[in-house]
Amino acid sequence: MTTVSSTTSTTTTTTAASSGYTALTSSGSGTGIDYSTLIEAKVNARLTKADRIDAKITTNEAKITAYTDLQDLLQTVNDSLDGLRNRTTSTGASNNLFGQRTAYIGDDDVFSATVDDDTELGTYSVVVQQVATKHKISGDGTGSKTDALGYSGSFTLQAADGTAVSIDMDSDDSLTDLRDAINAQKSTSGVTASIVQVSDSSYQLILTANNTGEEILLTDGGDGVLSSLGLTDGDGAVKNELVAAQDAIVEIDGVTITRSSNTITDALDGVTLNLYSASPDTAISMEVSTDLSSIKTAITDFVDAYNAYRDFVVSQQSTTSSGTASDDATLFADTLLRQITQSVSSALNTSITADDGTVLSMASLGITFDSSNNLELDEDTLNSILSTDIDAVKQLLGLNMTSSSSQMSLLRYESSQSSLSFTLDIERGEDGTLSSASVGGDSSLFTVSGNRIIGAEGTAYAGIVLVYTGSSGSVDVDFSQGLADKLFSAIDSAADDYDSDLATAIDDLEAQDTTLQSRSDDIRTKAETYRSTLTAYYARLEAAAETAALLLQQLTYSEDDDD
Template sequence: MTTSGTSTTSTIDWDSLIAAAVNAKLAAATSISTQITANEAKVSAYQTLQTDLSTLSSGLTSLASSVVNSLATNAFATRSATLSSTGDVSASSALSMSVQNGAATGDHTLTISQLATAHKVMSSEQSSTTSAAGISGTFSLGLAGGSTADITVTSSMSLQNIVDTINAQTSTTNVEASIVQVSSGSYRMVLTGTQDAAAITYSSSSGDDVLNSLGFTDSSGTFSNVLQTPQAAEFTLDGISMTRDTNDITDVLSGVTFNLLQATPSDSTINIDIEPDTSQISSALQTFVTNYNAYRDAVIAQQATNSDGTAASGAVLFGDGTMRDITNQLEAALNSTVGGLTMSDLGLSFNDQNELELDTGTLSSILSTNLSGVTKLLSAQTTTSSTQLSVVNTGLSPQSFTLDVTVDSSGNLTGASVGGDSSQFTVSGNTIIGAAGTIYAGMAFSYTGTTSQSITVTSTSGIASQIYQIAKTSSSSSGSLQTLIDSLQDRDSTMQQQVDDITNNAATYKTQLQTQYASYQAAIQSANNTLTYLKALLNSSSSS
């Protein structure tokens, strides 16, 4: 209220009144939004754990299974080859080689008598590569035992044109042509077989004898200038003499490729040592330590406390039961004993922060002295009670069960079942494969028997395979963490709808108040105008 002389006016702060009323309505939305923010922080923390566990499981894939065959990609199936020599020869100069996963380990000795070579012949000297050669004829060209093609030359074609025409048919003939400049104004054409140990074959079919005219052959049709005769590779492996039509040999040792580079002198040998590539196991364990500690760091951050013992502001999962259960499962797996060995035998231990450390010296020692023990300690192992059922793949979640194998009267494998259920496995030829979506998915066997029988399959899980399964299950789209995330997000959606409803209602309420208070202000203003008029009327009467 404001008084001036005999006049009194009324001024009301309608905006403040409206804001106070609307804020009172919005107080509930603010409280709910605070809860949504807290839930979002939990979701983010759960997602961090999911990511860390997913990384942990994927990093253990190469250690969780230990089947050794050409299809295996685990760290235990990788192979390395070491070359050395005796006598006057450099092993790396005479041989290079590659070894596939699952190749048989062992020592071998190799001597190389001669390399395989391709046939290479040369023309007589020609004075130009661009002038017309003046030769016109058709001839057949190829390699002995292979396909041939007809090459047609016209009188206007130059030496380079003839080369181009021959090379246009190389995919059929396996013969390449090239030009060598011997000196200024002197050129020779060279024909080279693209396959070793095969002679170039030639016959003139019509017109000029083109290759004879170019000086490749003599009057009898024999090549005159042979630069390199075709021959097979000759070598001895472990005392067995062999020949091959190539220097790149893939069919001597399964999974091993030899690239012969030069002949070895007499009394010289190349020594080959094929062994497991344990560096792959070491690398995978280093990765495991890194990934496990990343998960542990995330857990430790959620266990942080203030000086008074209360949870730190960032520890939104403090005391969370699901996180604790997952961590306890991982630690139990790490502390398990398999085949009489523990993680300490690998050089693994926990430090003061409960994080993993790896002693590479201890690991290197046990890898060189007890690789089979390390393999069993870390990976999934599957054995069968019958030598006729061999394990092709254990999968990453191997099971123990009795497999009933059925064979028809001709000895052909027709089915495999567990407990009378034939849908758990599929059969293809002599291979038995765990059906997708079942607990046997990823398991595979090869059956060589000719009679029906029941075979016991026994599987064990090492440390790596156990942790792989725990981490994979916990971080999956149907795992315990995702269940919590989905629940929180569903709750947030419901609460957000409540916030939206309260906000919308408050906005409507504000509009109503603005209309209502505007009418009040208009009424007050009208009353003030009437009062002013009456005062003026009274003053006028008094004056008269």
């Protein structure tokens, strides 16, 4: 008897759920092929393209970050320049430092002053002869502020600028009750009550006018309450006056004025005086001047902001020892960065010829380039030109308009022209309104609306709006764009949040990344589908091979049995 032993070969299929595909391994009785490695090779060949796309996205993200950093640095430069452009809010600036005023006072312990923007400059002699005071009176002392006073009746009180109120007292009312009753109506009467503890057994009621220069008026209701409290004497007059009510008296350039308040807003146009103490024998000089400190601070801030921007630019141009771009030089050889750098450099080199023929430049402010092309500031030079020729500083830095007519003013300037000179021939109709404004006989260059003369779109005068209140005639107009204004415009064009070269570049890269990410995701999804298809296909091949191997074994064993 012959014994037949049979060995059964098996194929094992393992699913790796975490990696999203099925790996196949086979015994020696199958095909012997490593399907797992084969599948991975085929799938990875397709994923390579997605990996290249992902690398491009990473590169774009780094560039977006660098562009955003550059944008922030440039906007910081513009923040420092904005107030130096000699523009009003209507012509595009948030403030105009050349229009800001301050008061330089010989002795600010006597008085101080605040000055409105664009107030006329001037020097004044001020003598504070008397400051305004609040009327203050007291009652007689009482032994307790909480015990009943024993007075019944009523009285009225008011400050001269208030309204009379009635105060009613009962015999069981204390000094505290009386104070509270008066204060309940202090906004109407203009009088405030308080209690002062003079000693352990003495308290006094104090009445104070809310405003300076206003006398407290008291009228007894017929019950003698005011006299009992010690507020009035037998004749009804104030008994204990602590501080008399008085007005402020100030002499300005020899003219004496009297006001009820120590805050005087109407003596000098645009100037508010705040009086602190009287100095009747001392004339104090007050100079209303341009706020030079704010201008100096802005210029100093500009130098710091520019140098931070410059450091960033240098870092983007750094190389390794082999001459290749450094790892952090994301914008190495970047065309947009080069364009912005050239534009900024060109604006920095702006020079202006002053009315006296002097050529003004950045160096006139004490600003020069050091050996690293960073800016450095000589404060002595800056202080000198600020204190001696502020008009030259304004002309060098800001937008300047001169006109042959004092009745011509600038309302808006959004022109791309850095300098512009023209003569306007202006006509008024019989009804008094502007009928036309022409240059060289061409009336299409400007339109008129009310008193406004508006530069026509598509012309060199687009973005200019003038206001003219004069009569028919010719007016010469000249514009010049100074260093700060020109640099601001160049940076704004490059770095504005919404409408600039950098904003466009960032938007384009973000849109590109969105498209690339979609393509990468699509490739990876299809690769996983391909993995599943291959796995199923090779599983069928392995199963067919296994079936064939088993059949071959059976045939072999059958032949052996036949023998």
